[in-house]
Amino acid sequence: MTDSPEYLKKRAFFDSLLTIYGRKPVLEALEDQSLPVHKLHLADSNRKDQLISRIEQLAAERKIDVAHCDRKELSRISKNARQDQGVALDLALPHYGTAETFLEENSDTHFELLALDGITNPQNLGMIIRSACAGGIDGIILPRKGCAQIDPLVIKASVGTLFKTRILRCDQLAPVLEQFAKRGARVCALSSHAHETLQTIDDEKPNIFVLGNETHGVGPAVDKACTHRLRIPMQNGVESLNVAITAALISFRHQS
């Protein structure tokens, strides 16, 4: 049995939803007219302050669907009761989807992706998104577990680029990378212990560059799914680079 076109369309829409939270991030997203908004969620318990008033005013002006709910329901929506401040916003980002869908749609084209394995520092995640977006990377595979998730700190550190970057979600990274490799993509783990260097990689095949945890590097399961291991040559006996710096050197390698 195959899924009906109606069902697939609906699923693609829900995959494109990104829920952000926190009064300031939600207000800034509403102020950006280029961002397609699906729905605003407000907790009944919210005390009205200037930010809430401005959020309600903008939602009215932009004719955005507003859902009022109790505090508990709101934390179910935001998935972060401690930081949501009673406010959540569903963005319908056309650039936001799943790694599987990306692979279906791009099996015949060249692409360059980053894939993140255990990047837990929100500052680093935001900087990676910013650099990859500026360098023209086609997307960032961000697993739902084991990585920092898109929260107000990440949005802030991405300096507005989160909403312009193709974020591809998946549950587990290793099986997704295996699928990409099966379709002919090079899956390259960045590691300071690798023999080959980043410069040895050409553009004849699609490339996925896998960046590992800030301290432990790429994990064993993900490493096993990689077809190549690459390092960035370093001078003065330096052993490693910040992961966001590595992401930038990859993303800009054709330009600088």
Next chain:
Amino acid sequence: MTDSPEYLKKRAFFDSLLTIYGRKPVLEALEDQSLPVHKLHLADSNRKDQLISRIEQLAAERKIDVAHCDRKELSRISKNARQDQGVALDLALPHYGTAETFLEENSDTHFELLALDGITNPQNLGMIIRSACAGGIDGIILPRKGCAQIDPLVIKASVGTLFKTRILRCDQLAPVLEQFAKRGARVCALSSHAHETLQTIDDEKPNIFVLGNETHGVGPAVDKACTHRLRIPMQNGVESLNVAITAALISFRHQS
């Protein structure tokens, strides 16, 4: 009247001193046998804890000169009473000196330097040092005023590379850059508004790349001293990069 060779040697020695402070940074520096230490300063008021005991033990083992002084004198030495924790250490770094001396010694050679104007975030300063060191930059000009200074946060963010990197101190950046330009160096301000791009710069002349404040960019006096203005081309309408990312793309431009 010219300065005597004896005086010049003494001055060069004092220019090479870097005073660090804080119990953990001092302990880590003492543990690194490759770092030449000049003197350890301890406040009389220090309560002995494990870190202090270990610091004293290492100083004895390494036969390092220890000066005991009162709390007030110690904060005069550390220049940071709030963070020194009663401990300061003078390192005699051969790689540490003044921009003026560097220019005298390297007037006939090719070099690439970074110069920092108003980089106030210690995290960014540490990351710039780390990336520049790994990319093989010949030195970083760090003015004594208007920039973050070398403190425990910077040392931590530099991940050990601070002690391998040639840090060149100066009082004011603009007159120093003018001297470099007069001797034939290109002095290039990085700015997202520039017409020329980083790739247009060759190695026929020594190059100095000036990085400005995280929010305001290069200041007017320093900008006036620059002979070139350069940008890094960005995609997706991104307007700026983190300053440490910019430093990395410059430092690695011959390698990636």
